[in-house]
Structure formats: C-alpha cells, structure tokens
Amino acid sequence: MKHNRNLVLAHLWLAFAVFAIAAVFGVWLMWVRSPLHAPYENPQNYFRSVTLHGVSMAYVLTTFFAMGFGYFVAETALGRDIPGIRWAWAAFVAGAIGAVMAALTVLAGDASVLYTFYPPLTASPLFYIGLVLVVGGSWVWCTIMIVAMTQWKRANPGLAVPLAMFATVANAIMWLWTTVGVAAELLFQVIPAALGWTDTVDVGMSRTLFSWTLHAIVYFWLLPAYIAFYTMAPEAAGGRLYSDTMGRLTFVLFLLYSLPVGLHHLFMDPEHSTGFKFVQTALTALVTVPTLLTVFTITASFEVAGRLNGGTGLFGWLRALPWRQPMVLATGLAFFMLWFGGGGGLINMSYGMNAMIHNTSWVTAHFHLIFGGTVVIMYFAIAYQIWPQLTGRVADADDLAQQRWQLWLWAVGMMVMTLPWHWLGLEGQWRRVAHFDYDDPLIAWWASWVDLSLLGGVILLISASLFIVNLARLHARQPAGRAGPQPLRYAVPLHPITRLPAALNGFALWNVLVLVLMAAAYGWPVGQFIAQPSPAAIVHHVDRPS
C-alpha cells in the first residue's frame, strides 16, 4: 500500500468527519423527542436535523467509506495500481463538493425533506444536484472497480479473483443497478419539478422508483462489513476462511436478491397490487439465505481459529479466540446485534405483520440496529485494521485497549438505544414526529423508555468521539520507521481453490439474471404508470411561488 494511500485516507477521513458531526445531530434528535427540554427545540430544526443526520449517515458516510475501502481492496488484494487514478480524485472532489452543497442547503432550511426522496416533499434543486454529484462520483468508483478486476483477470487468466475484490465488484455492480431507480426519479421527476419545469409529479411513480433504490442501497452499505467478515475476521482470529465458495455465493445472492424486493417498503401504498407485493415479499425472504450462509461460514471459520488456538470441547473454542483483536471483537458484537436486527427485519418484510409496525419507531429502531450497529461497527473495525497500512503507524497495546473500549461502548449504546425504541414502536410511537406531549395520560408511560433510549444515544456519541480520537491519535504519531507495519493479509481459505466456475469468478450470468428478476418484479409496477393514467389523488401539483 504505497501509491494511493492519500486517496483512501481522503475518502475515509471525509466519511468519518461527516459521521462525527451527524452523530451529534443524532443525539440531539433523541433529546428533542424525549421529555427533557432540548436547546433549539422546534419542529423546523427537528426536521432539518433529521435530514442532515440521515443524509450524512446514509449517503455520505457510506458512499465515501465504500469507495475508500474499495480502492484499498483493489490495490492490496490485486497487488496492482488502481486504474484511472485521476478519475478517482476527480470523483472524490465532485462528491465532496456535492456533499457540502447538500449540507448547506439543508442547514439553510431549503431541504427539510428527510433523507428519502418522496414527493410531494421537494427541496431546493441545489440539494438534489449535490446528491447527484455524490452518486456520480460513486459511479466513477464503480467503473474503476470493474476495470481493475477485468484488467487483473486478463493478466492472470484462469486464476480466481481474490474474494475481497470479487465482493467489492459485486457491490459496485449492485450499486450501479441500485442507483438506476433514484436516478430516474431525480432526473425525470424531482429535479424538473424543483426547477419549476413541470407542473405535476406522479407520486405513485416516484415512490415506486425510489423503492427500487431504497432496499438495495442498504446492501451497498452492508457489503463492506461482509467483506470484512469473510476476508479479514478469520485472519485476525488466527484461522482460515471455512469456505471461499460460500463467500462468493453469498455476494452473488446479495446482488440478485437485494434489488427486486423494494416494494416491501410500499406494503401500505395503494398504487401496487397484492400480487407484486407478495412476489417481492417472497424474494425478500431469500435475502435471509446469504445472511445465514455468512453466519454459518464465519462461525465455522472462528471455530477453526479457536481450535487452532487450543480451544476444545463444544464451546471451548469460543474462549480460545483472540477477542483482544478489535476485528474479532467487532465481528462478535456485529453478529450479536445481527440476531436482533435481522429478527426485526423479518417482521418488516412480512406482508401481513408489516402493518403492525408501519410508520412507527420500530422501523427507525430496526435500521439503526442493523446499519448503525452491525454495519458501522464493522466500518470501525475495518478502519482500525487498515489504519496502520494507510498511515505507516503501528497500534500498540494501549491503542488496542482503547479501540476495544470504543467498540464495546458502541455495541452497548446501540442496544440500549434501540431495544426501548423497538418496544415503543410496537406500542404505536410514531416515527418522524418532532414533539410528544408526555402529559397526555395515554403516552405518559413512554417517557422513561424514551429517556433510556436517549441514554443509549449519549453512549453512542461518546463512542463516536472516541473513534475519531483513536484514529487521529494513531495518525498523529511518529511513523513506525523502516520496518513499518506488517502488510495486511487477507484470510486464506481452508481448502485451496483448485478450479472455480466462471459463474463465481465474474458477473455476466448474474447480470442477466438480475435483469430478468427486475423485469419480472418491477416491469408492471413501473409500467402501469405509463400504461394507465394515474388517479388524480396520487398526482401532486407542484406549488408555484407567487
């Protein structure tokens, strides 16, 4: 890792700086919803902050992290220079400018549209153009990833693409498919309306196009965590990856089944028929397969490591694992949170049960637990793992102890915050509401649960601050000298790859199948808006400033 560490560092520092700022807004949001009096409390500030927190965490942190980590993997796993490095820097600059544009528009109060793109909420065009720049930058990254893998394959015919790179390209291809929905919505509906070029927005159509993006985007955030599970955690635990094929299959299944499932975000919407909702429910259920494959494979890999470390008996290997390694600890904590978050997700995706938790705090709690918990804790672990390579500084025992503290605080804070939040959602607490009247006897009992949730938020903010301190402290130290840190090694599979089918070494077949699935799942749900005139009730007339 010599050539492009500044490129990776620029991406990761930008991602984490935005994360730290957004974390402050997150705690403030919890505070406003609690019975305690928060400063600057009013509904305008609340929705402005929801937008800023959501856009920063969901779009800026994730996109820049995935891009930076992708560049790192491309260089280290393939052992080659990244192609098109100038393009990569240009994409970074464009994305950074876009992020700042979006943030300023939100702060100015011209874009309190939350972080979803649901008309009739419409923001200033600058907000959308800013986000288009971020997404445009990520498309450049996708292209670079695909080109890097293709060039490597050409130079190494017949060899298996390293799993880390295969998975990164799976994510890049998935992201290209994913962004088609929101790009179509923004370019053909929202931006023309925001600029005043059109008079109406078909809200049914825009919700459908956004749903195309809305679920797959979650997997775009998630896959870097899974890449760490498969290629970093077994090595950090001192073992081997139980099955390389399982890993490839997992990423292929994510590519296939993250996309044709977005209608499960529109179960309560009237513009879609029950049949298509059901088909997408069935396809959503298949996403559990790669998740369970991963839980099995990584647990098996850890068992191998634990037994190599001298662990015996049915569960003795668990104790023998090197939990002092932040990557191992983070993987354990991530799996713990995944059980709760994944279980909640099964309720969300069930066509019938969804009605129970629709638009309640349950939903917010769910995605905080699974994204903020399982995924982001792995972002931390990845950063800790690759920071020595990027900065040339070696972490000592004190650093590792502080990193473990930070990871524990994050997991505890996330559980304390989200479990009461789930419970309140089941009891009917609304999401996206700025103020609750806790004097009302019907909801008075919520108060102590919301306070508890806020306490979780405060713990998370402490952890987020400690994370920045940990990274900065290591970065600011004297370089380790000539020897430098050990080069990063990706996990070696237990059984060496002798021959790999083309299907697990490339994406041609899966791209065709994604096309088939998307045509089947979204063909009529999108096409109906073109084939039939929409009912007047779901066509929004754009307000004209007089």
Place this chain on the structure above:
Amino acid sequence: MDRKWRVWGTLGVLAALAVGGLLGFIVLPVVQGRAAGIDAFTAICRAVGILPGSPARPTPPYHAEPQPVTKVAWTTATFEELYRADRANGARLAGERCISCHTLEGNTPDPTIPRNIGQSVFALYKQLHDFRSGSRVNETMSPLVKDLDDKQIADLAAYYGRLFRGAIDPDVSGRYAGIDIQNIVSNGDVARGLPPCSACHATRAGGPIETPTLTGQYAQYLEAQLKAFASGARHNDIYHRMRSVAAKLTSNEIRLLAIQYSGE
C-alpha cells in the same frame, strides 16, 4: 462445470420467481377471492393489478356518495336565524305538532320521550334539523318535521329552548351513582380511551355548541340514546364522538350514568 453452474443458477432463480408468482398471482387471490365472493378470474386480475381493488375484499362502489353525519352548519347565518326566531310562531307550531307528546310546557310525563324544558336552543335546532335531513331517524319525529323549513325549525327551537319555568335547576340536580360513575363523569378512563363526560356536558349544555343539557332529562330516554349510539343505530354525532364513547361503556355504566344525570 461452467455450464452446470449456468443452468442450475438460472433454474434456481427462475424457480424462486415462479414459486413467488404462483402463490402471489394465482393461489392466494383465488383462495382469498373465494372467501370474499370474488370470482377467480377477477381475483387474479386484481392481484396482478390490471383491475383495481383487492382480491381479498369486495370493492366498495366507486361512486358511493359521502353521507355527512349532519347537515347543520354553525354559520353566522344559522346564528342569525336563531337570534331572529319568532317564538310566537314556534308556540303555534308546537300547538299543532308537538303538544300531544311533548306538551306545550315541554315537560312530558312519558319517560321514553325527552323533556324539552331547559334544553339548549342549539341542541333542539340541530336535532330537529337532523330529523328532517334524515341524519337522525325516529318513526314519530321524522315524518312530523319533514315539511318544516329552516325558519320554522328555528322558531320551534327558540320556543322550547327558552322555557325555563318549572325546569330542574341543573346546578342542584343530579344524583350520586357511585364513585366509579362519578369518576367517568369527571375524569374518564384512560385505559379505555374514554374522555370525561364533563369535557363536553357541563351542568348546563356545555360545548361544542350543539351539546345538549343532560341534567334533568329522563333516565330511560338517556339510557336508550346511549345504547343507540353504542350500536350505531343513532349516528348524527359529529366526529363519531358519542358513538366511540358509548361503545366503550358497559350496559351497567350506561344505566348508572343515565340515573346520575337524570337525578331520578
């Protein structure tokens, strides 16, 4: 090996799609449609989204007319009409149409018929208006007011609504029917989502404006009305207020509330 992966991969994906499609487009709509009395073809078309509506429920007629619970609007014109009402004409109309049941004094001895004495002008106006528009139905009252115009209704309401002589003084009336009933009157019941009766019904009429005076009314009449609200047989209460309240009361509570308000 490459070919095997290609074939089985494709078949696997198509099989998942086919199973989902078979269940979502054919099995479920046909089964649900049968239970809802919808033929299989229509149910499938609905599940696909070619026809509107759900395969699991009969679709309500598209052009159903909305039915307001009342046609009374408390506009300045209504208030003016009541203010300018002709009580003498009201007395004459009462003599023609109301006297045999309600008596001219508004103080009927029959406990199934409400006392008009001491009642609010606005409550009387609204009820007469609702009987005429069909929002409230009673086999005796509905035909009697059918041909009255707005002015005549206002005259009648003004006549009965200003009869106070002999009325029970609401400030001293009422009968204590136990702590539980008093609690419902003053505090409601949070667990059942019941607001207190006194939120609207004061010792006199209370508010919103059409709220009737309950004190001194016959218990038998009050009980019958609460039961009618509870079952939905009477439904001229704006925003469903009385129907939602009455449906949550037990029949014993209804009886005791009627006694407490009537003072009998």
